[in-house]
Amino acid sequence: MxxxxxxxxxxxxxxxxxxxxxxxxxxxxxxxxxxxxxxxxxxxxxxxxxxxxxxxxxxxxxxxxxxxxxxxxxxxxxxxxxxxxxxxxxxxxxxxxxxxxxxxxxxxxxxxxxxxxxxxxxxxxxxxxxxxxxxxxMPKLRLSFWQRIEEGFIRIAFIILSVMFLYYVVWQIIQKFWQWFTG
Known part of the structure; x- marks a missing residue:
């Protein structure tokens, strides 16, 4: 049922x-x-x-x-x-x-x-x-308006730093590959 x-x-x-x-x-x-x-x-x-x-x-x-x-x-x-x-x-x-x-x-x-x-x-x-x-x-979790904004900014900052780090790593790999390829 x-x-x-x-x-x-x-x-x-x-x-x-x-x-x-x-x-x-x-x-x-x-x-x-x-x-x-x-x-x-x-x-x-x-x-x-x-x-x-x-x-x-x-x-x-x-x-x-x-x-x-x-x-x-x-x-x-x-x-x-x-x-x-x-x-x-x-x-x-x-x-x-x-x-x-x-x-x-x-x-x-x-x-x-x-x-x-x-x-x-x-x-x-x-x-x-x-x-x-x-x-x-199980009390309801209630975040204030400012707590939600702060949490959003922290997430956005983490995403930006992650993208910058990945970009740097990928750029370094591309440069190493290019140096190896061109001799």
Missing amino acids: KAKLKYPIFSFAPKGNMIYVFRTEKLYTTTNTKLLMNRKNYIVVDSTGTKFVETGANKVKWLGIYGYCTRYQGRAMTIEYEYKDDPEVFPLEQLQALIADRYPKTCWFKEECWNSADEFRQTILNCKTFEEVADIL
């Missing part, structure tokens, strides 16, 4: 501790070959409170040049998931209890700067919507 999910969605393994949050379909349907091999029967809960169980995934297309991108380990691809035919209701309270129990056991918990597991549990249990829970687990 193919399902139309309402984002943000929560994805987790039946026995694992890590709970992933995806805000857009592009992020959810992009993976690599190494991660796809380890992904079996994941449970997906969308923001309407519907629980889907993944039964499989089909490759739609390769990303980048035949799947080789710089930011992924393994070949990157876009996939399409298939789910069991009977979606279930998954209330917010059940998701909150699951997150409060599993997430503090992950290796990322200390890096997220939570002082204690009790503080985290209390914050999760005080949320009223799925979107609030998603904001706690």
Whole structure:
């Protein structure tokens, strides 16, 4: 069965501790070959409170040049998931209890700067919507106008320096070849 999910969605393994949050379909349907091999029967809960169980995934297309991108380990691809035919209701309270129990056991918990597991549990249990829970687990990255401009200038400067370096190297090779050719 193919399902139309309402984002943000929560994805987790039946026995694992890590709970992933995806805000857009592009992020959810992009993976690599190494991660796809380890992904079996994941449970997906969308923001309407519907629980889907993944039964499989089909490759739609390769990303980048035949799947080789710089930011992924393994070949990157876009996939399409298939789910069991009977979606279930998954209330917010059940998701909150699951997150409060599993997430503090992950290796990322200390890096997220939570002082204690009790503080985290209390914050999760005080949320009223799925979107609030998603904001706690995966805050939206918001760059200011000036930060985006600065990032753009850094990229442009790097590209200009790279082109200048390549031009210089190619010019040196051409000169060496010409000297060798003319004797």
